[in-house]
Amino acid sequence: MPELNLVQAINQALDQEMTRDSRVVCLGEDVGANGGVFRVTEGLAAKHGGHRVQNTPLDESGIMGVAIGLAMADMRPIPEIQFEGFLGPAYDQLVNHGARYRNRTRGAIPIPLTVRVPVGGGIHAPELHSDSPEAIYAHTPGLKIVMPCTPYDAKGLLLSAIRDPDPVIFFEPKRVYRSFKEEVPEGDYTIPIGEAKLVSEGDDLTLVTWGASVFQALEAMDHLPDDVSIELIDLRSIYPFDMDAVARSVEKTGRCVIVHEAPLTCGLGAELSARIQEQCFLHLEAPVQRVTGFDTVMPYYKLELSYLPDAERIGKGVRECLAY
Amino acid sequence: MTDVSAGRERLTDQLSDDVLVSWLYDMQLIREFETRTAQAYQQAKIGGFCHVYTGQEACCVGTIAAMEHDDPIVTAYRDHGHALARGMTPEACMAEMFGKITGCAKGKGGSMHMFDKPNHLYGGHGIVGAQTPLGTGLAFAARYQWEVMGEGSKKVALAYLGDGALNQGSFHEAQNLAGLLNLPVIYIVENNGYSMGTSIERGTTMADNLVLKAKGYGIKGLQIDGFDILNVYNQFKPLVDECRDLQRPGFVDLKTYRYQGHSMSDPQKYRSKDEVEEWKSKDSIAALLSHLMSERSAVTEADWKTMQKDIRDRVKKSVDFAESSPDPEMSELTTDVYANPQPNLSPTEDYRHGVRNPLL
Ligand SMILES: Cc1ncc(C[n+]2csc(CCOP(=O)(O)OP(=O)(O)O)c2C)c(N)n1
Ligand SMILES: [Mg+2]
Secondary structure (H helix, E strand, C coil): CCEECHHHHHHHHHHHHHHHCCCEEEEECCCCCCCCCCCCCCCHHHHHCCCCEEECCCCHHHHHHHHHHHHHCCCEEEEECCCHHHHHHHHHHHHHHHCCHHHHCCCCCCCCCEEEEEECCCCCCCCCCCCCCHHHHHCCCCCEEECCCCHHHHHHHHHHHHHCCCCEEEEEECCCCCCCCEECCCCCCCCCCCCCEEEECCCCEEEEECCCHHHHHHHHHHCCCCCCCEEEEECCEEECCCHHHHHHHHHHHCCEEEEEEEECCCCHHHHHHHHHHHHHHHHCCCCCEEEEECCCCCCCHHHHHHHCCCHHHHHHHHHHHHHC | CCCCCCCCCCHHHHCCHHHHHHHHHHHHHHHHHHHHHHHHHHCCCCCCCCCCCCCCHHHHHHHHCCCCCCCCEECCCCCHHHHHHCCCCHHHHHHHHCCCCCCCCCCCCHHHCCCEHHHCECCCCCCCCCHHHHHHHHHHHHHHHHHCCCCCCCCCEEEEEECHHHHCHHHHHHHHHHHHHCCCEEEEEEECCEECCEEHHHHCCCCCCCHHHHHCCCCEEEEEECCCHHHHHHHHHHHHHHHHHHCCCEEEEEECCCCCCCCCCCCCCCCCHHHHHHHHCCCHHHHHHHHHHHHCCCCCHHHHHHHHHHHHHHHHHHHHHHHHCCCCCHHHHHCCCCCCCCCCCCCHHHHHHCCCCCCC
């Protein structure tokens, strides 16, 4: 089986789905000959034609609105927004229209849209190029949100997203883009949206995270004493999230630490934490602990690593939760 | 492009040698500064993204020269030139990119976010196009403060944008508002022909006649060759005077070229080496220098050598300053988010300082 990095796995999924389904159209700034800002669509225009990998002007609101219009007419548009901060200008189209159309038309007009967006920090970029806005969109009924952090998951989740009848934001953790390769089957496979991944089994504490933080959590686990047994869950789907997997694990371990890059207040950790206490109250041995970014604007690169939850902070959160 | 004032006496003919020599100095300062910036970026001393202004120097120096110092300015993310032309010290600008506490925004904004309120520079902006309504708001305030509150004098705001930003909705909303409310703002499109890898013909309609876009909003527009600083001043200054006098908006398609890639990691597959060389052969600094040497006899070979050396030393000092300045303290993470932070809103401090979560 060939080994691919995250960029290559996404590229392969796009390529295969464009081959399989002529309704799939990619669009965005420089996605054609230039292959997009992170070269994720490289080679696709040459193979499938510029009309299917459509370069657009610099106009996120237009890109998103046009993509939603395409979806209304039963196409399968995949707009690329270059960085998560540029969802700002597209927000109105996505949230006020794309997310609500199925409901507004009482089911008559679904929006099978997949918005690809690089996300998160760790590449020394400034604010608007390093943010983690997943909770904003998870708070928007009608949108689905996924954030795979491995090439294998990326391909399977992207194929699911494109085939999903509802709008999906497909967040790509840019810190992971080229950080490692793994075996990715060449054939067609999907990973269901809404299913978490059990990265490692354990009995003492449940670590829940997603995106690039999965690798920080793994590093933190390496530094814990051997007799501490951690169950690590990569949520993968931000909304709908896999509450069954989380609850099952927390009922077993009795302790939970949630890690995310986004600021603490009203982050997805807050929702998970509330659900855990609702569903697992009698199993809990300690309050649910959150290790997150701070309630501040994503800082420029000198302070970036002080902002992002790293192995040390995660380890501390885990030890505190265990000691409670 | 023809100089509209050809035949008549040109405005620049009335300017002293000193003024024109100061333009030469500023343009060369920006060029040298950007050379050093690119170097520092390659040495990983500058993080994030970095967009240099090399080639476009006549645009910011020529247009800012036509303004009053207290006329407010906003620009996009390719903003080092505007900052320097507006009077920011090379030290504050370089240190900002190095992420140091001595930077113009305490090292928090980096290359794309140069702010200098004392010099009436209201920032570089990382969201393409977003600055254009802000510039329009600055113009609204300026007009209101003069007209309603009786403060100060008539001002004109400048909102610079790239040709890529022409396509953002925010820019069209800004123009319509300015046209409707008669706000004294001039939108200056620094038209370097490319928006990342997208040439202007592929990015916007009526690419060879952008003033039509402004006309649609009732705004007077000019097309100006932005590679010849004398021409920039001669054509732009009357527009500024008119917009100031009548308190109404303007638009300029300022034709220019960027010598370097879009950012520091741009393979530049979208243009040919010949095209770049052709523009370089018309270089704006060389043209002004030649005017000052041969037509004005205001600068000698020796003067130019001395000026270049002074500038090299000055920019080198700014790099040394940036390098030796301290990094921001961890505590800067949470400063300046609010004027009055709510101390107990989130346990940020406790997490950071290793104190137990108050819940536990
Ligand atoms: C809203 C938004 N979309 C996309 C980008 C990414 N981006 C940064 S610069 C740029 C091209 C802008 O070109 P132009 O306006 O012509 O300015 P120039 O680079 O030529 O100075 C793009 C697409 C961004 N920063 N903001
Ligand atoms: Mg441009």
